[in-house]
Amino acid sequence: MVVTVKIDYSCCTGCRKCVEACDYGVIEWFEDQPIVTNPINCSACSKCKLICPVEAISVKK
Numbered sequence: 639m640v641v642t643v644k645i646d647y648s649c650c651t652g653c654r655k656c657v658e659a660c661d662y663g664v665i666e667w668f669e670d671q672p673i674v675t676n677p678i679n680c681s682a683c684s685k686c687k688l689i690c691p692v693e694a695i696s697v698k699k
């Protein structure tokens with residue numbers, strides 16, 4: 639399964655909730671923002687998307 643996880647940096651506030659929510663280490667904190675590092679490990683659970691307070695994350699299968 640190929641999953642595309644995208645972060646819209648124009649509305650991300652840097653709260654880190656998505657990094658904490660991902661159980662698969664797909665989203666990591668780098669310098670001052672979250673980045674998608676291991677999309678191959680993504681289960682498409684959408685926890686990151688649901689926890690983001692500003693709806694900055696999209697998850698597409």
Ligand code: SF4
Pocket residue numbers: 643659660661662663664665679680681682683684685686687697
């Ligand atoms: S959809 Fe789930 S597994 Fe994929 S990046 Fe988000 S929290 Fe992690």
Ligand code: SF4
Pocket residue numbers: 645649650651652653654655656657672689690691692693694695
């Ligand atoms: S949960 Fe949303 S606002 Fe918070 S760091 Fe992640 S993408 Fe940015």
